Amino acid sequence: MAERSTERIGFACAYTPLALIQAAGFAPYRILPMGDWPDQAGQLLHDNLCPHVKRLLDRAMAKDLPDLSGVIFVNSCDAMRRLADAWRKVRPNDRTVLIDLPATADALSVSFFGKEMERLAGILDEWSGCSINAAEIEDSLFQYGQLARLLSDLSNRNRRGALSGGSTRIQELRNLAVTEPVEQTILLLQQALAESPATMNGQSGVPVFVFGNMLPDPAAFALFETCGVHVVGDDFCTGSRMFGEYEPSLSEPNIFRRMAERILSHPPCARTFDPGQPIKIASDIVNQAVACNAQGVIGHTVKFCDPYLARIPMIREALKTANIPFLFLEGDCSLRSIGQQRTRIEAFIEMLR
Amino acid sequence: MMKQYFDGLVAGIERTLRENPENKSPRKIYALEVAKLGSRLYSGKKRVAWCGVTAPFDLLNAMGVTSCFVEFVGAMLASTGMAGAYLEEAEHAGYAGDTCAYHRGVIGAMRKGLMPEPDFLIATSVPCTGGLAVMETLAKHFNKDLFVLNVPQRLTEESVQYLADQIRAMVAFVENHTGESLDKENLRRAIHFTNEARVLTEEVYRLAQSVPSPANGRVLSNFGIVMALLLGTKAGVDVATAYRDEFRKMIDNGESGVADEKLRLLWIQNRIQFKNPLVDMLEADYGAAIVSDELNDITWGAIDPEVPFEGMARRAISIPFNGDVTRRIAHLQQLAKRYRIDGAINPCNWGCRQGTGARGLISEGLKEIGVPVLNLEVDCIDSRNFAEGQLRTRLEAFTEMLNERPSIW
Ligand code: SF4
Ligand code: SF4
Numbered sequence: 001m002a003e004r005s006t007e008r009i010g011f012a013c014a015y016t017p018l019a020l021i022q023a024a025g026f027a028p029y030r031i032l033p034m035g036d037w038p039d040q041a042g043q044l045l046h047d048n049l050c051p052h053v054k055r056l057l058d059r060a061m062a063k064d065l066p067d068l069s070g071v072i073f074v075n076s077c078d079a080m081r082r083l084a085d086a087w088r089k090v091r092p093n094d095r096t097v098l099i100d101l102p103a104t105a106d107a108l109s110v111s112f113f114g115k116e117m118e119r120l121a122g123i124l125d126e127w128s129g130c131s132i133n134a135a136e137i138e139d140s141l142f143q144y145g146q147l148a149r150l151l152s153d154l155s156n157r158n159r160r161g162a163l164s165g166g167s168t169r170i171q172e173l174r175n176l177a178v179t180e181p182v183e184q185t186i187l188l189l190q191q192a193l194a195e196s197p198a199t200m201n202g203q204s205g206v207p208v209f210v211f212g213n214m215l216p217d218p219a220a221f222a223l224f225e226t227c228g229v230h231v232v233g234d235d236f237c238t239g240s241r242m243f244g245e246y247e248p249s250l251s252e253p254n255i256f257r258r259m260a261e262r263i264l265s266h267p268p269c270a271r272t273f274d275p276g277q278p279i280k281i282a283s284d285i286v287n288q289a290v291a292c293n294a295q296g297v298i299g300h301t302v303k304f305c306d307p308y309l310a311r312i313p314m315i316r317e318a319l320k321t322a323n324i325p326f327l328f329l330e331g332d333c334s335l336r337s338i339g340q341q342r343t344r345i346e347a348f349i350e351m352l353r
Numbered sequence: 354m355m356k357q358y359f360d361g362l363v364a365g366i367e368r369t370l371r372e373n374p375e376n377k378s379p380r381k382i383y384a385l386e387v388a389k390l391g392s393r394l395y396s397g398k399k400r401v402a403w404c405g406v407t408a409p410f411d412l413l414n415a416m417g418v419t420s421c422f423v424e425f426v427g428a429m430l431a432s433t434g435m436a437g438a439y440l441e442e443a444e445h446a447g448y449a450g451d452t453c454a455y456h457r458g459v460i461g462a463m464r465k466g467l468m469p470e471p472d473f474l475i476a477t478s479v480p481c482t483g484g485l486a487v488m489e490t491l492a493k494h495f496n497k498d499l500f501v502l503n504v505p506q507r508l509t510e511e512s513v514q515y516l517a518d519q520i521r522a523m524v525a526f527v528e529n530h531t532g533e534s535l536d537k538e539n540l541r542r543a544i545h546f547t548n549e550a551r552v553l554t555e556e557v558y559r560l561a562q563s564v565p566s567p568a569n570g571r572v573l574s575n576f577g578i579v580m581a582l583l584l585g586t587k588a589g590v591d592v593a594t595a596y597r598d599e600f601r602k603m604i605d606n607g608e609s610g611v612a613d614e615k616l617r618l619l620w621i622q623n624r625i626q627f628k629n630p631l632v633d634m635l636e637a638d639y640g641a642a643i644v645s646d647e648l649n650d651i652t653w654g655a656i657d658p659e660v661p662f663e664g665m666a667r668r669a670i671s672i673p674f675n676g677d678v679t680r681r682i683a684h685l686q687q688l689a690k691r692y693r694i695d696g697a698i699n700p701c702n703w704g705c706r707q708g709t710g711a712r713g714l715i716s717e718g719l720k721e722i723g724v725p726v727l728n729l730e731v732d733c734i735d736s737r738n739f740a741e742g743q744l745r746t747r748l749e750a751f752t753e754m755l756n757e758r759p760s761i762w
Contacts, residue, residue, distance in 0.1 A: 044713035048451060049706055075506055077482040082710030085678035089714060098677065100512075102503040103478050103485055108522065109503055112515040271482060275501045278493040304451055306706060310486030313447035314493065 006181065009127075010071040012056055013080060014237035014269065015101055017117060017259055022182055023140040024124035024132050026069060030178035032216045032238070033333040037062040044086050050079040050304045051332035052214045057083060061090050070095040070127045072120070077271050077307055097123050103272055105264035113264060114257035121256065134255045141259070143182050148243035150189035151177065155240065157197060159232045159292060161205075164198035167231035171218040174239060205230025206352045209294035211285055212301040213269065213308050214238050220338045224298075227342060228349040233292035235285070236300075237269050270307035281311055282318035289324055296325040296352045298345070300338070303330050325352060355467060358433070359391035379595035380572050386588045387579060391429065393419045395469050400531060403468070403491055405477025405484050406578070407504055407669040409520060411585025412661070413475075415543035416527050416535055420475070421582055423487060426462050427455030428575070431626035431734040439465060440735055453704035454734035456487040463494050470495050473530050475523060479504035480674035481707045500526045504669045506676050516666035543585030544658045550584060553593035555651045560600035562692050566617065566644040567603040569610030570632035572596075574624045577648040615640030616755050619689055619724070621647050621699035621715065622674075622708045623733040631744060639752040645692040647673060647685060678711045682718030689724045693762040696725050696755045698748075703732040723761040727751040 008029040009021045021028040033055035041057035042049075059065060071094050073084035084098045099116050102109035125131050151174065157163040158170055165172075173192065177185045208229045215221075216238035224231060234240055244266045252258045264272065270281055289297050297319055301308040312328060319326040327348040331337035366385040370377055393399045402413060402420040413420040430436040436454070439461030444450050448460050462468045474497055476488035485501070492499035502519050505512035524535050554577075561568040573596075583589030603609070618635070620643045625631065635641040652671040656664035670676075673684045689697065697719055701709045716726040729744060 046701065046706075046709035046712055048703060049710050053710075078707035079482075079710060081506075082678070082706065085711060085714055089717075098506065100506045104501045104503060108515060108518050112503075112505070112511070115511055270486075273489055275476070275489075275492070275499040278489045278499055304706070306452060306481075306483040306486055309449040309452055310456070310483060310490060312449075314490065316447060 007069045007128075008066055009124075010065065010068040011073075012053075012071075012083065013074040013076045014242045015074045015076055015263055015266075016072055016099075017120065017263060018178070018182075019140040019144045020117060020121060020124065020132070020137060020259065021072070022143070023136040024121070024128050025130060026124070026128065027181040028178065029066065029068065030175075030238075031056050031059065031065065031071075032175065032179070033059070033214065034175075034217050035059060035064060037064060041086070044089065045082055048304055049082065050077075050213075051302045051334075052305075053079040053083040055333050057086050057090065060087055068094065070097070070124075072096075073098045075099065075101045076269065077305075079305070095127055101272075102264070104275055105261075105272065110257060110261045110264055113260035114254060117256040117259050137255050137259070140182075143186065144243065147177055147182055147186055147189065150186065150193060151243055152240075153193055154189065155233075157193070160197075161230065162197035163192075164195065166225055167221040167234070168218045168225060171216070171221045171239070174242065175216060175218070178238075178242060204228070206296065206349050207232040207292070207294050208296050208298055208349075208352075209233045209235075209285075209289040209292055210298045210300060211235040211288070212299050213305050214302050214333060215300050216333075217335055217338075219335050220300075223335075223338060223342065224345065227345040228353075229298070229345065232294050233288055235267060235288060241267050241269060270311050279311060279314045279318075282315045285315055286318050286322045286324065289319070290322070294324070296327065296348065298327045298329065298348070300329045300331060302333050355469075356392065356395040356397070359388050359395055362388035363392050377595070379592065379599045382595045383576070383579070383592050386583055386592055389588075390419070390421060390582060394421055397469070401469055401471045402473055402475055402527075403471045403488070404475045405479075405488060405502065406581075407477040407479050407672060407675075408475045408502065409523075409662075409665040409669070410582050411543045411547045411656075412520065412524070412535075412540070412665060413527070414585040415539040416524070416531065417533065417539075418472075418527060418531065423459045423468075423491065424455040424484070425579075425582075426468060427458035427734050428626045430458045430462065431736070432628075434627065434736075436627065436734055437737055439467065440737070451704055453481070453483045453702065454732050456483050457704075458734055459487055460490065463491060471497055473497050473526070474499045475502065476500070477502045477504055477669070479669065479672065481705065483704075483706070498526070498530065502669070504675060506670075508667065508670050508676075512670060513663055513666045516669060517660075517662040520662040520665055540661065541658050544656050544661055544664075546586055546590050547584045548655045550580070550589040550593045551651055551653075551655060553590065553597050554580060557593060557596040557600060558649060558651065560597065560604060561644055561649075563600075563604050564617075564693060565609035565611070565614035566642055566692075567600040567608065567610050568642065568644050570636055570643040572610060573646060573649055574643075575626075577646065577650065609642075610644070611636045611640060611642035613640050614642045616642070616695045616752060617645075617693055618643045619645045619647070619685070619692065619694040619697040621685065621697055621726070623700060623702045623705070625700060625731055625733045627734070627736040627739070629736075629739065629741065631741075631748060634745060635748060635752065638749075639756070641752050641755075643698075645688050645694065647688065650684070650688060652684070674707055678714045678718075681711060682715055685715060685719055686722050686724075689719060689722060693760075694724055695760065696727065696751060698727050698729065698751075700729045700731040700733055703730065703735075725751070725755065 041054040442461035653668035
């Protein structure tokens with residue numbers, strides 16, 4: 001069995017199978033685009049590329065990373081593929097792998113993605129020098145399932161306005177969950193849940209559902225809160241989308257295929273869709289907003305993100321039809337860019353009150 | 354409106370070919386087939402499938418489906434000088450101005466009723482994420498069924514099997530919509546045409562490598578990507594034959610595509626689709642001939658009629674825009690060597706993440722073998738911000754620099 005260690009494996013996308021990394025004895029470490037680094041990535045990539053990816057490359061070029069035993073990329077979009085290429089150039093000594101990711105979750109794609117999971121397991125075996133077994137993966141899936149449940153409980157508490165620290169704290173905990181060993185985060189989450197419920201901290205805020213691609217910075221949520229937003233639900237790849245609850249499946253004996261099925265059936269990022277229900281993302285967002293009694297929806301995407309930018313107009317239309325006010329913000333992963341939108345957020349909340 | 358346009362184009366080219374048979378240039382024959390395709394797409398009478406770039410068009414042709422990648426519409430709007438209004442339409446509707454204008458043009462056309470309503474859609478995950486998104490949007494808009502082909506990144510037996518199985522499922526999807534089964538004989542014939550066109554096209558490219566080259570900056574522009582639409586048909590074979598014969602004749606007669614060819618250029622990815630004077634300027638002022646385009650190459654083997662879907666899967670996986678950038682660079686390096694390239698031009702089509710995101714590494718890769726690259730900032734569809742003067746200056750400086758260095762070949 002692989003020894004539990006604090007050796008870290010870097011990753012950049014919410015479709016990464018964290019349970020597999022941890023089963024291989026590594027701690028998954030999400031390389032988050034939070035920080036200040038010289039702007040260099042545009043030269044190697046292009047300025048017209050998603051700032052998430054550019055900032056990760058800036059971070060790599062600035063060597064502002066912990067020791068990593070390897071980095072896993074997932075073919076989630078063109079920008080991410082290019083990040084994998086550029087990463088190999090700027091950090092030639094890193095061990096890296098790019099896992100393929102289908103855009104749909106049909107049976108053929110689940111089976112193919114399952115094989116990609118198996119390939120990744122083999123690569124992790126090489127990196128760790130040990131061999132992962134199915135029982136370890138099961139354990140690990142169970143732990144991540146537990147983590148997901150705890151985070152979801154905390155989000156529910158926040159929805160009721162009864163979590164001290166509100167959505168800012170949730171985001172801090174989510175960031176810990178993707179950068180620190182899972183056992184450690186589970187303890188922290190349990191402690192947070194053991195606190196007595198705060199006295200309706202969100203009472204004065206207007207309930208809003210927020211969605212988009214990336215919003216990792218807790219300070220962005222703090223800013224929302226100071227603008228009068230009570231985040232009652234969210235859908236970001238740095239937020240709720242990162243963790244899906246785990247249900248052991250009796251019908252699918254192959255563990256890799258099961259993981260594939262689970263990851264592909266996560267609440268999807270716009271890059272994954274069901275061809276049988278095109279632009280279902282729009283009705284999903286409406287339904288999510290309704291389910292959490294939001295009075296309005298804020299969409300926040302980093303610029304140049306094709307998967308989201310292409311779907312925003314139809315999302316806007318669906319929200320309009322459902323009579324749900326919508327505010328769309330574009331940013332560049334920096335707090336500054338979101339700070340510049342303060343007046344618009346405040347005006348939106350005023351309008352909702 | 355588009356139907357009349359394409360019908361008029363077909364009639365015009367046919368008349369010219371009839372009246373001046375001696376002027377039967379391969380480019381005219383190619384243009385005729387493209388116009389005929391446009392006319393079928395807009396006829397309102399044919400079964401139409403809007404597709405992604407790497408769909409198996411020969412298979413769809415064998416199934417009696419008029420199929421075309423949607424980007425064709427973006428390019429058509431640009432080449433006819435109509436793109437501006439459609440791009441604006443998309444932008445007014447909230448489609449971001451910094452996305453690929455091929456796709457924005459399609460969305461504008463969709464919203465203004467210029468896209469023929471398809472019977473169904475077949476999206477492909479390669480070459481780009483934006484392409485998938487536009488197909489999903491079209492499916493929603495037209496309320497038509499969508500099939501997605503996920504093209505894997507790596508060429509392995511498993512990935513070939515995955516895509517081949519998807520193509521099999523696609524056949525069932527198409528059969529369900531047309532109510533007709535795939536006719537084995539039609540398929541066999543289509544594969545025969547594909548393989549014939551493949552050999553002829555390879556020969557065309559081989560001839561284009563001659564020094565001086567029979568090719569120039571116009572004759573093979575968009576050729577490789579559009580030829581994919583004609584695969585599986587006699588028309589594809591005829592077009593390739595016309596090019597081969599013309600190039601052979603030119604070489605035998607000592608003629609070249611650009612008189613007094615001095616520089617040989619490689620064009621990376623997209624051509625600028627709207628009218629512009631840059632290619633003429635390169636040729637007339639600098640004797641610089643674009644002898645190779647990145648997509649003008651055969652990267653796949655003959656399709657085995659016994660296992661056709663596997664061959665089609667390999668073909669889709671093999672396109673240079675797929676996979677990691679080292680594969681793309683290796684391919685560009687090969688082209689540079691085969692064509693004895695002096696310099697390469699990358700327009701870096703604004704909004705194309707897969708393409709522009711690789712520009713730095715591509716430049717370095719070609720520099721490694723001594724081929725300088727000029728990276729431009731051009732939107733290949735949207736002429737509204739076309740900085741002609743600035744581009745002229747940069748191209749001039751580049752060609753002058755190339756002229757001053759000794760040939761590396
Ligand atoms: S933010 Fe969008 S473009 Fe950027 S990595 Fe995520 S999905 Fe890709
Ligand atoms: S230019 Fe790039 S983004 Fe646009 S259609 Fe081609 S590959 Fe896709």
